Amino acid sequence: MIKYAIRRTLYMILVFFIITLMCFVLIRMLPLPALPPDDIHTEVIQLRREALGYNKPYLEQFAIFLRGVFTKFDWGLSEQLYTGRPVLEIFLEKLPPTMIVNLYSILWTIPVGIGLGILAALMKNTWVDYTISTLTMVVISVPSFVYAFLVQYIFCFRLRWFPLIMKGGTDWFSPAMFKSMIPAVMALSFGVIAGFCRTTRAELTEVLTSEFMLLARTKGLTKTQATIRHALRNCFVVIVPGIFGEFIGILGGSLIIEKIFSIPGVGGLTLAAINSQDYNVFIMSTCFYTAIGLVASLVVDISYGFIDPRIRMGSKK
Amino acid sequence: MEYEKIPAEEFRFVQENEIIRDKELQTKSRSFFADALVRFSKNKSSVIATWILAFLLVYALVAPLISPYNIRDLDTIYINYPPFVRKVADLGLGILDGATSLDSQSENAMLAWRAIAEETGMDPLIRVLGTHETETKNKGQTVYRTTYDIEVNSYYRKGIIYKTFSYSEFENIQQWQNENGIQVIYPYVDTKDINGITGRPNIWYQVDKKGNPVLDDNGEFIPVYCTNASKAGAEYNSLRIPSDPGNYIYSYGKSGSVQCRVLYYNYYRYVNGMEPSYLMGTNALGQDIFCGIGVGARFSIIFAILVSSINLTIGAVYGAIQGYYGGAIDMALDRISDILSGVPFMVVTTLFQLHLAKKVGIVPSFLFAFVLTGWIGMAALTRKQFYRFKGQEFVMAARTLGASDRRLMFKHIFPNAIGTIITSCALIIPGVISSETSMTYLGIVDLSSFAGTTIGTLLSQGNAVVTSAPHAILYPSIFLGLLMICFNLFGNGLRDAFNPSTRGVDD
Numbered sequence: 070m071i072k073y074a075i076r077r078t079l080y081m082i083l084v085f086f087i088i089t090l091m092c093f094v095l096i097r098m099l100p101l102p103a104l105p106p107d108d109i110h111t112e113v114i115q116l117r118r119e120a121l122g123y124n125k126p127y128l129e130q131f132a133i134f135l136r137g138v139f140t141k142f143d144w145g146l147s148e149q150l151y152t153g154r155p156v157l158e159i160f161l162e163k164l165p166p167t168m169i170v171n172l173y174s175i176l177w178t179i180p181v182g183i184g185l186g187i188l189a190a191l192m193k194n195t196w197v198d199y200t201i202s203t204l205t206m207v208v209i210s211v212p213s214f215v216y217a218f219l220v221q222y223i224f225c226f227r228l229r230w231f232p233l234i235m236k237g238g239t240d241w242f243s244p245a246m247f248k249s250m251i252p253a254v255m256a257l258s259f260g261v262i263a264g265f266c267r268t269t270r271a272e273l274t275e276v277l278t279s280e281f282m283l284l285a286r287t288k289g290l291t292k293t294q295a296t297i298r299h300a301l302r303n304c305f306v307v308i309v310p311g312i313f314g315e316f317i318g319i320l321g322g323s324l325i326i327e328k329i330f331s332i333p334g335v336g337g338l339t340l341a342a343i344n345s346q347d348y349n350v351f352i353m354s355t356c357f358y359t360a361i362g363l364v365a366s367l368v369v370d371i372s373y374g375f376i377d378p379r380i381r382m383g384s385k386k
Numbered sequence: 387m388e389y390e391k392i393p394a395e396e397f398r399f400v401q402e403n404e405i406i407r408d409k410e411l412q413t414k415s416r417s418f419f420a421d422a423l424v425r426f427s428k429n430k431s432s433v434i435a436t437w438i439l440a441f442l443l444v445y446a447l448v449a450p451l452i453s454p455y456n457i458r459d460l461d462t463i464y465i466n467y468p469p470f471v472r473k474v475a476d477l478g479l480g481i482l483d484g485a486t487s488l489d490s491q492s493e494n495a496m497l498a499w500r501a502i503a504e505e506t507g508m509d510p511l512i513r514v515l516g517t518h519e520t521e522t523k524n525k526g527q528t529v530y531r532t533t534y535d536i537e538v539n540s541y542y543r544k545g546i547i548y549k550t551f552s553y554s555e556f557e558n559i560q561q562w563q564n565e566n567g568i569q570v571i572y573p574y575v576d577t578k579d580i581n582g583i584t585g586r587p588n589i590w591y592q593v594d595k596k597g598n599p600v601l602d603d604n605g606e607f608i609p610v611y612c613t614n615a616s617k618a619g620a621e622y623n624s625l626r627i628p629s630d631p632g633n634y635i636y637s638y639g640k641s642g643s644v645q646c647r648v649l650y651y652n653y654y655r656y657v658n659g660m661e662p663s664y665l666m667g668t669n670a671l672g673q674d675i676f677c678g679i680g681v682g683a684r685f686s687i688i689f690a691i692l693v694s695s696i697n698l699t700i701g702a703v704y705g706a707i708q709g710y711y712g713g714a715i716d717m718a719l720d721r722i723s724d725i726l727s728g729v730p731f732m733v734v735t736t737l738f739q740l741h742l743a744k745k746v747g748i749v750p751s752f753l754f755a756f757v758l759t760g761w762i763g764m765a766a767l768t769r770k771q772f773y774r775f776k777g778q779e780f781v782m783a784a785r786t787l788g789a790s791d792r793r794l795m796f797k798h799i800f801p802n803a804i805g806t807i808i809t810s811c812a813l814i815i816p817g818v819i820s821s822e823t824s825m826t827y828l829g830i831v832d833l834s835s836f837a838g839t840t841i842g843t844l845l846s847q848g849n850a851v852v853t854s855a856p857h858a859i860l861y862p863s864i865f866l867g868l869l870m871i872c873f874n875l876f877g878n879g880l881r882d883a884f885n886p887s888t889r890g891v892d893d
Contacts, residue, residue: 358733
């Protein structure tokens with residue numbers, strides 16, 4: 070199992086490097102935007118470009134880039150957005166809001182989503198199940214900006230419970246900040262709740278009809294006991310890796326929700342970098358999003374093996 | 387050996403004169419697709435979804451045709467205006483009346499609305515929702531103020547604007563007025579007569595320094611139209627307002643042109659040849675949203691179908707090769723799809739836009755971005771199906787008969803997998819529409835020059851004015867939401883119909 074995990078990790082790192090190389094070359098191939106002529110940072114940026122080997126072959130540039138990243142955590146300077154500031158510094162500044170909003174959303178979506186899923190599975194083919202399943206279907210189908218709009222219009226504008234957009238400042242854990250984050254958290258949560266609910270319901274329905282459940286009942290367990298001890302445990306084999314994946318995914322956040330609620334996060338930074346052609350920032354976000362996607366799928370894969378000893382991955386099929 | 391040459395007369399029929407007791411088959415045989423269709427039509431929610439979907443598709447095709455507007459018709463004044471159709475508005479049903487709610491309007495504001503109604507004959511005030519009495523202390527005195535919550539017609543509320551015309555344009559408007567009997571140009575008011583207030587073209591009455599109306603003893607407005615003929619910019623031989631004694635001037639001379647007070651509603655009729663009728667209001671560019679949704683949806687759907695069919699083909703061939711040959715080829719191809727699927731879609735789209743948009747155009751580069759990673763899911767699905775079928779007896783039989791690899795893949799195995807593949811195609815289309823909408827919403831791809839507008843663009847324009855003009859995002863949202871739900875229900879129904887074994891199991 071551990072051998073498998075190590076092999077998967079190494080493979081993931083290799084894939085990550087190939088993707089980074091591809092994106093890096095493609096980004097460096099773009100014509101550089103002109104720098105403002107009379108800005109004090111222009112000269113610094115010019116010198117930096119020289120040092121980073123902008124006129125050398127792309128592979129050499131990539132080597133210089135990697136050396137900078139690994140030895141000095143140097144991701145280059147922002148050229149357009151925050152002229153002359155190191156990209157990493159800007160990036161770390163933008164990470165907290167994205168993470169906090171997503172953390173809040175994940176904290177309450179897991180219990181609610183799984184709870185609703187269990188409820189629907191246990192009351193299968195009753196009106197409760199139909200209501201939950203229909204709502205789940207609707208929420209999963211509708212893109213997030215539609216219910217972001219509904220949240221914003223109903224709760225923020227009509228009822229005036231929350232501010233329309235997120236509060237500025239860096240006091241991430243103050244009550245006012247929490248209140249201003251609620252609409253974004255809500256808009257982010259619907260989809261995740263629906264996703265968890267659907268997976269849980271599908272898994273639990275299947276487990277409940279399996280033969281070992283009948284055996285558990287036959288040996289004298291009540292329905293509740295059998296469900297908690299046998300059915301839930303088995304359906305968590307599928308759900309828990311999903312939760313892990315979701316936890317990694319919170320780093321990435323949602324570009325759309327961040328735009329709608331003006332969250333000063335990574336998504337907004339990426340969009341701004343694209344629009345103002347700040348390529349150093351864009352390389353950093355590309356690496357970031359790629360890494361998150363890869364790590365999430367890796368964690369899901371590996372956690373399957375650790376949670377369920379029956380699944381022996383990496384062994385011969 | 388002795389059987390090799392049997393003379394023909396030795397043969398005879400076994401049952402020549404006997405009664406056959408087998409019953410002939412009474413029922414008709416049903417093909418796989420007919421069977422699936424029967425199962426599909428038993429699924430009520432999918433059938434309803436299919437009808438709604440059909441309606442939405444018809445809407446997308448027909449709306450741009452039946453809308454009186456073109457997507458290139460932009461209006462500079464009617465921006466983010468609510469839905470309005472004159473004929474329905476006149477019925478007073480509370481729908482399509484261009485209503486905007488205004489809170490806490492003072493007495494003076496109410497007078498200003500009345501003044502517009504009196505001058506133009508179009509009453510902006512639709513209804514009073516509520517009145518509030520407030521008591522304020524001002525310099526030791528208690529002052530009672532009444533404020534009103536009202537709904538006003540946004541189109542009438544605009545009233546009169548200043549507009550500068552060339553002499554010939556001015557002539558044309560006069561001629562149009564004479565032909566149609568509709569007053570576009572209203573008598574000029576000199577800013578000197580209204581305490582030098584500028585930027586409020588709706589004032590035609592005597593005002594105090596703050597611009598509040600000064601009424602006469604009967605509570606009527608006192609007109610202050612300009613009568614100084616020397617200020618007139620050009621000769622005016624057209625309709626005059628009923629209260630005009632004949633000496634009001636209708637234009638104000640500017641160098642080489644004339645400035646007029648123009649009733650925008652009627653000016654709009656002069657320019658467009660019709661009254662404004664926006665079934666779903668206008669957006670931030672002054673486009674008709676009813677038409678915009680149709681234009682955007684038409685693009686999205688055609689684009690999604692195109693993308694899905696390309697991805698389906700690539701994915702099917704790729705997956706077929708992977709699944710059929712297996713082993714090292716499978717491994718190598720799997721690594722390629724692993725790498726491609728690791729690149730975030732947003733990054734792919736951006737890079738393709740930056741690199742290719744200038745060379746091959748925005749839409750093709752957007753299409754390439756979808757094609758680059760979109761086929762991977764399809765390939766995985768086909769590969770799985772091929773692994774399932776390639777070891778089965780019918781494949782072996784065909785191989786024994788000498789069928790080539792290609793024939794085995796596409797004539798024998800592929801038709802068995804086609805049900806799964808078709809149904810997943812129905813679920814790919816909404817996915818493509820959703821990603822396309824997100825990308826245009828975020829502004830990473832701007833398709834307005836090609837398609838006129840897209841649902842994503844409409845949503846993003848609407849989102850900027852969510853508080854002042856909720857209709858601008860409401861209608862695109864409803865449309866997109868319905869489209870997605872119906873496509874998914876339709877796709878789920880298809881999947882259940884084609885693979886009855888997986889009924890009710892999502893994913």
